[in-house]
Amino acid sequence: MSYLRFDKTLLTNLEESLTREVLRTNRSGAYHCSTIVDCNTRKYHGLLVIPVPELDDENHVLLSSLDETVIQHGAEFNLGLHKYHGDNFSPRGHKYIREFECEKVPTTLYRVGGVVLKKEKVFVHHENRILIRYTLVDAHSETILRLRPYLAFRSVRQYTHENAQASRHYDEVENGIKTCMYPGYPELYMQFSKENTFHFQPDWYRGIEYPKEQERGYDFNEDLYVPGYFEFNIKKGESVTFAGGISAIDTASLNDLFTYEVEKRIPRDSFKNCLINTAHQFLNKQGEESYILAGYPWFKCRARDMFISLPGLTLAIGEVEKFEVVMQTAVKAVYAFMNGETTDLKVYEMEHPDVLMWAVWTVQQYAKMVSREAAKEKYGQLLKDIMTYLADGKHPNLQVHDNGLVYANGREKAITWMNSTVNGRPVVARTGYIVEFNSLWYNALRFVADLFVEDGEFSFRLNQIADKTAVSFIDTFLNEYGYLLDFVDGNMMDWSVRPNMIFAAAFDYSPLDAKQKKGVVDIVTKELLTPKGIRSLSPKSGGYNPNYVGPQIQRDYAYHQGTAWPWLEGFYLEAYLRIYKRSAISFVERQMISYEDQMTCHCVGSIPELFDGNPPFQGRGAVSFAMNVAEILRTLNLLAKYDNQ
Known part of the structure; x- marks a missing residue:
């Protein structure tokens, strides 16, 4: 039995099935995301969602969904599912689903009378193309498959509504069509591995709703454009592959391409293998540069998230080369920031005060998991430059005070990972001496000093600062109850019990002794x-x-x-x-x-x-x-x- 398998009972219960989502990416910014019953519940959902850099820095939904209809003896059975106003779902195709599993690729099995249809989806790596393979597993009489595409051509941040500006024009291409609703967008190619007939029947499907957006307090209603439908006969045992992309493809190669892409996948047959597959989805290659996306479906590459994530997403699963490839881009972003240069690198929030110290922590993990010698050879100059930059007080919002602690101003702008804001101001205005900033600082000082111990003057300077930091850290943050204050700014002390103290106990180098670390861990465990x-x-x-x-x-x-x-x-x-x-x-x-x-x-x-x-x-x-x-x-x-x- 598949590790990730869902049966008919769960799938036909929309309260259960609509809460479960499936994500697949091409590792270059594009993705497919929907629920396990293929009913889109977010404005971010879609069958083909891609970046369109010519327009903006957002992802765009080109192909929202593709509804299948099985036709036998003139009777039509629509397998699609959309939510409309008043909690109405149509055409309620989920009732035909017998099982869904996604050990290798998302696979749905439908049963309509004597017809058993299997649908498998895969995203082509580093190409903006989704493939769907339909296999008629069983049928007792002639069967026709009709496929109706729902088009959006809009940013994931917006909605589309019926309008006269949307182009209805299309051109026939090999075993399919190409179309583009608005200027500036790439053309969408919809092709099949088999000859078919496209019936031009343009219409808008109005009032489709996205309940997840409604829950989040946003607008949740849009109209989708359907240009018509594709139709072809399919025989028992036959497989037909659909390709949706922004360039034409040799349709004779589609079935082989689908098989090739499936074979490249690591089976999601265990907890760890699921996470390894997911780790790969965050890797994002844009041209010559490689990034780590902070999350799906709406996050970009955030500097702090990238440095915290990188060791776990690569080194922890033995993928050292991927670490080094992402670090090549990350190093460029670090130097661009420190040199005050403008850059077109898509690494955001580099200016946050703790980012450079997290970069040091990332290299520290490389030193532990690969080797100190390799870390020094590849990233030694980076470490020296970061520590000199910080120790010399060149960071615009991170100053080293005479007591060895680092100070940052977070009153007006959220500068830590606790970055929520309301009306432009931080919900938690963490400012001054911030506990994890100073934990990172002490750890960075000692690690780099140890790594360059033969460089006496440089190492001595860092250790001298660290000696001051250690004493001041205890005096400033450790309170009589055995835990650490979250931040201290003059006479302002935040006594809230927060998790940010845990870093002082977790890092390789800590100003806390064993007893103090245990006190921190114990209160985190307790509260x-x-x-x-x-x-x-x-x-x-x-x-x-x-x-x-x-x-x-x-x-x-x-x-x-x-x-x-x-x-x-x-x-x-x-x-x-x-x-x-x-x-x-x-x-x-x-x-x-x-x-x-x-x-x-x-x-x-x-x-x-x-x-x-x-x-x-x-x-x-x-x-x-x-x-x-x-x-x-x-x-x-x-x-x-x-x-x-």
Whole structure:
């Protein structure tokens, strides 16, 4: 039985099936995302969603969906599913689904009377093309398959509505057509591996609704344009492949291309293999540059997320070369920032004060998982330049004070990973001496000093600053209750119990002694640990708001006020293993197992952005989040090392 398989009972229950989404990417920015019953529930959903750099920096939905109709003896059975006003679903094709599985590729099995039809989908790597293979598994009489494309040609941030400007023009191409609704967009090629007839029957399907957008407090209604339909006979045992892309393709090659792409996939037949497949989806190649997308479906490449995610998404699964390829682009972005240069690199938020220190941490993981010599050879100059830049006070919003601590101004703008804002101002205005910034700073100072110990003057300078930092860190952050203040700005001290203290206990170099680390880990365990990550705020602290629901402003206030984040648990479990060593293994294994049920809900085979901080710990936000997947993979790698000791 497939690891990721869903039966008829669940699939025909829309309350269950519409909450489960499937994501596939081409690793160059394009993706396909929908629910397991192919009913789009978000404006970000679509069969072919691609970047259109000529228009803007967003993704665009070209082909929203493709409805199948099985015709036998003149009777039509439409397998499509769309939501309309008043909780009406039409044409309710989900009732014909017998099973869905996606161990290798998303596969749906339909049964209509004596007809059994199999549908398989695959995205061509590094090409804006979706392939769908239809196989008539069984049929007792002549069968016709009709396919009706729903077109959007719009940004994922917008909606399309019936209008007179949309072009109805199309041209015939080999076994299909090409069309483009608006100027500036590429043409959409829809072709088949078999000859077919296209019936031009233009119409708008009005009032299609997206309930996930309604839940989020956004507009949720649009119209989709259907230019007509394709129709062909299909025989028992025959396979016909559909290709939707922005360039023509040799249709005789489609069946072979589909088979080739399937063979390249790693089966999602275990928890770890699901995460490895998902890790690959975040890798994003644009021209000569390679990035890590922060998540799907709406995130771009954010600098902090990239550096935190990179070791887990690559090194932890033995893919050193991919780490080095992404770092080539990341290094360019770091130097462009430090030199004050404008760049067309698509790495965002490089200016945040902790980003350069996370870059040092990333290289530190490379040194641990590959070798210190290789790290020094490849990234040694980068480390020296970053530490000199920071120590010399050149960062526009990170100053090294005489006490050795780093200071950043976050009153007006969110500068940490807790970055939610309302009316342009941070919900949590973390400013001054920020606990994880100074944990990162101390760790970076000691690591780079150790790596360049033979460079006496440079190493001595960093160690001298670190000595001051260590004393000031304890004096500033450690309180009489044994945990660390979240931030300190003059007489302002934030006593909230937050997870940001865990980094001081997790990093290789820490100003805390063993007893102090244990105190931090113990209070995180007691007040912040959940089965789905570490809470962003303790229930005992003021302002606890654990449910990430409702309209945008309501969600912004809850975003970092009690919601649980899996990526933080990676650092928590690393600290836990440091303190309790082999006796911690069974505990860490149990925490990892608690994520396995996510493989069959929310986004199938992935981990969502965050979870509610209270039971039942519902997954929320982006359907697939890089830092979460990365830190679970890095934890599994740490666990394996302890098991092998």
